[in-house]
Amino acid sequence: MRFELDTGLSSLQGKRPRNEDFAGVQAPQPHEAERGWVAALADGVSGGGEGLMAAQTSVMSLLRDFHAVPTDWDSSVALDRLLGHQNAWLAAHNRRPGPDGEPREALTTLTAVALRGRRYAIAHVGDSRAWLLRDGECLLLTQDHRMERRDFAGLTRALGLDDALRLDHSQGELRVGDRLLLTSDGVHGALRSRQIADLLRATPGAQAAADALTAAALAAGSLDNATALVLDVKDLADPGLNDLAALGRTLPSPGPLGVGAMLDGYQITALVADNGVHRLLQAREPATGRLVALKMLRPGRADDPEERAMLAHEIWLGLHLAEAPRSRRGAAGSSSGFVRVHAPADGATHFYAVFDWHGGQTLEQLLAKGPLDAAQALALGQAVARSLSLLHAAGVVHRDLKPANLHLGDDGQWRVLDLGVALSRRSSAAARELHAGTPSYINPEQWQDPPAAPDAGSDLFALGVTLYRALTGRLPYGEIEPWQLARYRREPQSVSRLQPSVPMPLDRVVMRAVARDARARFETAEELLLALERCAARDQAEPVRASRNGGDPVLSWQIAFGLSLLLNLLLVAWLLFLPR
Structure with missing residues (x-):
């Protein structure tokens, strides 16, 4: 399966002299599909164009470089490293005096989300926000880094503010139908959380929802730039290695299973093999009658983290090979000379691999x-x-x-x-x-x-x-x-x-x-x-x-012998009857 996302972005200047918000989404190239999508929203917080520069360069550098990091990096690690480098550049920029000798203030908030496999990872600094609408319930996923006092109101953390960047990180599971939202404070500063949730629930389509949120914010009297970025999860890719490794660490391994036992909807029909590390069972899916093979760790090896990691890697490889270019596949299509592996079902209670069964x-x-x-x-x-x-x-x-x-x-x-x-x-x-x-x-x-x-x-x-x-x-x-x-x-x-x-x-x-x-x-x-x-x-x-040459070698010899005999008879007749 391929990850399918519907995106919508709306950014309005409002009553400010310029729009210093900046947001974007980057989809992976076909050969980078496993790396997933990345989206970010930044809100420049200083005047004179420096805020816009900070917001724009921070978002663009993240989107540009995210798919270039090593594939084995966790998404949260990739976000942390890339934003850390951007913060170091902005901090160094701010240490140099401006053209008029005044100190520079290129600062920005930033909230980024990476969608990879079946999980999301969020990195956040400042007072922009991330939200998740799931099953009608709207959850705020970030916490503002802002101090509100009578004598002072301002950010306590931002990109470019300090040499050392402290990002908030969070991760979670993705589901089909999830709606993720990134907003600048021009939106959530003017709209209550309940109003944002109502608009997200009531407005179909990612772009329509983004437009509705920014329009509602300005209508409610927002004095700031208003930006909303909406991401609708339409379909999920097969789980990545990080997803499978997480299942391997958290789900228990099945215990001893006899013929007739049930495991997540599969009925065990036979014990096929036991090599001391793994057991291979034949099972039937009662709903369809389809036979499958279940591979799992033996109870004595079930707590070995390396064995769990290797089984997760085997499942990932099977899913990865199924995505190989069709030009390299054999006549059998997607099987490609390997047994097809199935992605773990949602709600699986134990950690094991499911393969097609072949007699x-x-x-x-x-x-x-x-x-x-x-x-x-x-x-x-x-x-x-x-x-x-x-x-x-x-x-x-x-x-x-x-x-x-x-x-x-x-x-x-x-x-x-x-x-x-x-x-x-x-x-x-x-x-x-x-x-x-x-x-x-x-x-x-x-x-x-x-x-x-x-x-x-x-x-x-x-x-x-x-x-x-x-x-x-x-x-x-x-x-x-x-x-x-x-x-x-x-x-x-x-x-x-x-x-x-x-x-x-x-x-x-x-x-x-x-x-x-x-x-x-x-x-x-x-x-x-x-x-x-x-x-x-x-x-x-x-x-x-x-x-x-005639097919039958005996017949060929018979024809050759007949021709030779006829030639010899003609020669004898010529010698006997030749005029003297």
């Missing part, structure tokens, strides 16, 4: 019946190489590619399973330090001292080992343990020597994929996929050439 078997189960033939191995290799191409384009390394994590569905499609130890740019430091994977499928460089970091080449080596085993029933270097570096001192036996039915072109592709020297292997999933496609095209070309 079929893993490659591990298929190989228990014997090796694959060349055509089956080619289909497997091409499908997995396409999935790896998509994965690597998203900056993700699987790290545990092996037969147990490759599934052939009843629909005939190969899918890559288990992104639990996959690495992305958003992986935690603990996940990066984990030496994950199955030793026999890990490339030799990761066993060196110091070890090389896993990368896209690690997945390609693991795919090569998987194809070698699928064709021969053996591992190229045997069962590997971390201390058995001697196993990598010689090249493995060729596939065709162990299985003569394997064509030499396919043999060369697999042997290159599992070569000891990383420089001899394929560099990208696209390069490996092209080599496998050429093998498949070469195999398909043979029957075409045979059909052009």
Whole structure:
């Protein structure tokens, strides 16, 4: 899903000689969708144009730079850092005397809101305000930094006022139908909170609501600039990693569940697997009859914060891959060779992952019946190489590619399973330090001292080992343990020597994929996929050439023999009856 927002902005000068309010909204570019939206409203508080300059530069710099911060920054951190830099610039500006020698006073209030995933984050300084209308109830989300006394009335905090900026921060959950409002004191100084709430409830459309608020403020006698910025949440994006991590920290993990037990509307139908860390259950959604797979931490690991963070990361990766450009997807569309993951439902009571259920078997189960033939191995290799191409384009390394994590569905499609130890740019430091994977499928460089970091080449080596085993029933270097570096001192036996039915072109592709020297292997999933496609095209070309030559080789020999016999008979007749 894509985040959908309706925005409305109205700013009226009122009775002031100039409008020193400034507000704006910045939507993300398509490739920045995960970073979310940002909006801000500033109210310049000093005359001579300095207030307008402070308000304008503060809002514009925030909107310009918000989508350039690292993706792993929390929204509140991004707002704090960017506004802190702006405050430092304004404070330095104010320390320099103006053209007439008088001190400068470039000051402004500012209230900003970042909408990311399914949460909002607010940063606030001064006496502009943020409001939230939800289910008919209007809530004030900020507190004014203003001192009201008989002998003094003024701001206690503002951008540019002090070298050190103290922002108020708050966060909350977003829902479809929420209406967020930012106002300058020209609006809420003239209208009571009840009047603002009534106008927000009664006026459909974000722009109409903003216009109604500023018009009502001036009609009520406001002496200041009046600015209102309205944000209507029409649809929410899939939760971001921060949202999922928050669920992982706050929701309990399910306890032991038997067949027939209920969990958030799912009825457990079978226990599929238990690897000591996770349990995989099959469940049915009674409302639709749809089967799903539920993945959750075992009770003994449920309190491990790193395991919870890795499960949240796995859910996020599944949702992230579903948003991959369609040009990179396979014929199956959005599945892309992976099992589709579902966003946690609103009101979920426990922390777990929900996947589509596919009947079929893993490659591990298929190989228990014997090796694959060349055509089956080619289909497997091409499908997995396409999935790896998509994965690597998203900056993700699987790290545990092996037969147990490759599934052939009843629909005939190969899918890559288990992104639990996959690495992305958003992986935690603990996940990066984990030496994950199955030793026999890990490339030799990761066993060196110091070890090389896993990368896209690690997945390609693991795919090569998987194809070698699928064709021969053996591992190229045997069962590997971390201390058995001697196993990598010689090249493995060729596939065709162990299985003569394997064509030499396919043999060369697999042997290159599992070569000891990383420089001899394929560099990208696209390069490996092209080599496998050429093998498949070469195999398909043979029957075409045979059909052009007559199809049946016995018949061809019979025709050739008949022609030869006829030619010889003609030669004998010519010799016998030739005139002397």
